[in-house]
Amino acid sequence: IGTTGDYGRFTNLQIFDPLVQNYPDGQPNTEGRAVAESYEVSEDGLTYTFEIKEGIQFHNGEELTAEDVAFTFHAIMGKAEEKHGVTGVPESVMKMHTTEISSVEATDDYTLEIQMDEVYAELLEGEFVQDFSVIPKDYIVENGYENYQDELIGSGPFKFKEYSPGDQIVLEKFEDYRLDVNAEKLILHFYDDQSSAVTDLRAGNIHAVHPIDTTHYQDLKGEENIKSKAYHHPGAVNIKFNHKMEGPLQDVKVRKAFAYAVDSQEVIDFKRKELAINSRYLYEPGHPAYPENANQYEQNITKAKELLDEAGYPDGVELTIHTNPGDRTDEMTLVSEQVAEAGIDLEVQSVEWGTFVEMMQAGETEMNYHHLTAGPSGFDKMTYYMNTSEKNFWGNFYNDSQFNDMMEDAMKTIDYEDRMEKYKEIQKYLIEDNMAVYVVGFTQQPIVYHESVTIPEEAFTSYMYDGPYYKTHLWEL
Structure with a gap:
């Protein structure tokens, strides 16, 4: 995939799984890649209880539990050092969504409880949910956050392989992922401009261009060997x-x-x-x-x-x-x-x-x-x-x-x-x-890709605003 855009976000989508997902109207669900099996909110809106799916593995083979989800919350809240002795965790832009949270605790291996100081009805809706990436507590506590940043261990369909600054990021299939993953490898090539990426797409050197501007999309639409589509993008x-x-x-x-x-x-x-x-x-x-x-x-x-x-x-x-x-x-x-x-x-x-x-x-x-x-x-x-x-x-x-x-x-x-x-x-x-x-x-978000690639319709109806790029594990050659 050729890109001139935010490759960090794209990479995170492949490596990490979210706690819950959103339907198009913003309401949360626990389908697909969500690590939560179910959740309940108390009538007063002050207690959230999550049951975590059993058997989910991180890329290092460790099981993902409620402790990891609680640790992720603590990291976002700026409490990784206070709660776990972990230093060097940068302040998260998502911290603003956690100011009403009083505590987050794992009550057993697969149960997470969040207590709120005040009602915050949007906790499970919107950007916070879509950018919430569960990270491994034990690995980070044992090895430090700085070392973890070099490894980027998640529980998503692809795991980090290598990063060549100015050139590419290579991800490879996580063989033990709980859902089907069709591609063996995912390579994100960096381009200075979209025109160069489009040239390589036409030549079959890459399989897709992300993002694509409207001018290139209109030029490529209907072109031989190229597929194009627009998907909902809030x-x-x-x-x-x-x-x-x-x-x-x-x-x-x-x-x-x-x-x-x-x-x-x-x-x-x-x-x-x-x-x-x-x-x-x-x-x-x-x-x-x-x-x-x-x-x-x-x-x-x-x-x-x-x-x-x-x-x-x-x-x-x-x-x-x-x-x-x-x-x-x-x-x-x-x-x-x-x-x-x-x-x-x-x-x-x-x-x-x-x-x-x-x-x-x-x-x-x-x-x-x-x-x-x-x-x-x-x-x-x-x-x-x-x-x-x-x-x-x-x-x-x-x-x-x-x-x-x-x-x-x-x-x-x-x-x-x-x-x-x-x-x-x-x-x-x-x-x-x-x-x-x-x-x-x-705006409908356009995507252009080579005719050799098959992207199922399910990937275009993703609940997350990144559409088919949240479901690259479904793409096939």
Whole structure:
């Protein structure tokens, strides 16, 4: 598989198994690769009890037990040294999801109990579940975390073989995996650009390219020897406004004017076509948290001009947006032409991803445009806008106390349907404040692969947002 993207995440998906999985609507289940056999949540939402599947093996031959799951929780919570004497464990970005947990203990070999200080109804839904990778307690306690990082022992369908910096990562089949694994070896080749990877795909030198941008996908679709498909991917590509930078965007009327000046359907038709839908909401039609009848901000140049005039900018405004090279820069160039009709002079600056993230974290981008990936839960996509969240820079430092209070209330609502109703109301509140412009709604994620590869339909209906790459053990040659 050729990649120009986040190979660390891809590798982790193959090496480690999750505690539970998510259905497309965000609710957890214990099917497939999940290490939990079952779970129960107390009526008051303060106690979680998991039964762990028996006979699961780590790659070093040791059995995975509830002790390993408890240790994984402790590592995420920053308590590996306190609880187990293990030093050097880096702080996890998932720690924010564990602040309401008071204790995690293995009550026997296959039973895990979590006690909560407060109700946190989203504990088993969304990104935390999908990024939870069970690691081996005994090996790490005996050998240290630094040595473990060189071995990367998990319980997933593939085990770590070797890493050649700048070249490739080699994984090999875990012969004792509890599910079928068809491939003997999985090699992830690194490329500087997708064009080079696509050339090798056409030549049959590699079997797939991940990720693939929409331009290459459209070019390859229908090509001889190449298979292509799009799978559901809960995310959206949006324009976010910096909410702590002084300037015109502090005025909601300017933010709304920008939204009314954008023609999302034209942007979608320009590049992504069938890979996206036109929706300005955080959730797609059919999702339990989808807010019916909220404002879609359909393009209205007259309305945009009126709002700018009311905000004190009768002659228009000058704004700058940062994005990444390729399709996103092309899309924002089109948007700059659209908003110019309303008197908005939009300068588009294209920077590489690493620099882009650093600039966002530092609050240096007035506006930015990129894809936000999240789990299917009604919670994930809105945490970016909570100023109490470590991910708030992804929401461009949005800071609204009423929104935070509404989120805190929803997160403590145990009943799933009631919680989804609250998320609908929260979205309507955010839409009215226009904290961001969701230009390309709910992208389908494209995949291209060589005709010699067979990927079963089951792999495309994965509960996890990585789709077929979470189920590479099902791929066949």
